Amino acid sequence: MQPFTVKAIKIIQNIPSGKVMTYGQIAKLAGSPRGARQVVRILHSLSEKHQLPWHRVVNGKGEIGFKNDLSFNLQRELLEKEEIYVSSKGILDLQEYLYDPLYHHS
């Protein structure tokens, strides 16, 4: 397993409930600034095995990425359960919900 994959998994596992991270942000923190698509791959193939909170990952514009209705609706439901408001078009407010593991209060 590549170090990138290991790091990305840890990062995803540490996203707190009620917050989201973007594919690109995770890729960058895991050491591959242009590896957003690899994050997609990881979520797709390893979410179950590693019990990843896959629903807390959205694209850089703050939208649910799925085109597929079933997956789209499921992700929206899971986010709203965590008090994250998602519009019917799948858009949420990154200013409010984005999690930055490198940011610390005072």
Next chain:
DNA sequence: TTGGTGACGGGGC
């Protein structure tokens, strides 16, 4: 080995 494939991202219009 090679070419197709994305739950992406940035830039241009």
Next chain:
DNA sequence: CGCCCCGCCACCA
């Protein structure tokens, strides 16, 4: 805002 193009990169048939 919406579209389109292009670069990206590990995986797999």
